[in-house]
Amino acid sequence: MLLRIDQSSTTPLFDQLAASIRAAAIAGSVKAGxxxxxxRDLAESLDINVHTVLRAYQVLRDEGLVDLRRGRGAVVTDRAARYSQLSAAIDAVVAEARTLELSPDTVAALLREALR
Amino acid sequence: MLLRIDQSSTTPLFDQLAASIRAAAIAGSVKAGxxxxxxRDLAESLDINVHTVLRAYQVLRDEGLVDLRRGRGAVVTDRAARYSQLSAAIDAVVAEARTLELSPDTVAALLREALR
DNA sequence: CAACTTGTTCTAGTTGAACTAGAACTATAG
DNA sequence: CTATAGTTCTAGTTCAACTAGAACAAGTTG
Structure with a gap:
């Protein structure tokens, strides 16, 4: 599992981390179970704060992608498997966005507007 | 054109405003030309700062949706008309997201990840 | 032309979310 | 029991977003 964190980015670190793990779960590079x-370990190896990592884990728990239990850690659920159709739909959007040469911010904003 | 601004939201006001106008342009409720x-007028009627409105206008200019000229104001271009296929693709994502009961944040994060 | 409109640029101050930091606590695994 | 690892709490820092006001420049209008 590749976890990319960009300290210079303006998007919150916990968001980046959650997105990275989420993508790995959907791509299947981390499997259920x-x-x-x-x-604490991840925080040290990424050189960020423990709270930031835990917040990312909590985001994933809220989405149902991981179970979080004391003493045991964060375990990936099987929920990611159900995201395949969504991924396909997202790929279609990405393709369209690229032909229009739209920025990620713009496309994300359009999506958010459509979700309201 | 309906412009919705939520002062209590954590998403930047200029983003909200830009999104609102963008949606109107794509929906056709404001037309090219x-x-x-x-x-200054919009700032007063929305009870926000002029700079915030201007920043939203600049976002739309960067996307090519409006022309911005001194003395004349912000004029809508015909670019929005080319967004129809993208809108359809986005609608498909929204439909999938709803069946999975995902939050807007989650879907937006997935999209951003796919756009990288 | 002159007057007016409207975006542009600059400086400066305020606020709040995000992040960091450290400690004490608690449920679970082994 | 002991170690592990998430939970909770308090507190301080940083930076983007927002506000505010002024001076300016390039258009439009009469």
């Missing part, structure tokens, strides 16, 4: 690194 | 309200 697998355990994510302990928050 | 039409002039948007002068920044």
């Amino acid at each position: 697998e355990r994510l690194p302990a928050a | 039409e002039r948007l309200p002068a920044a």
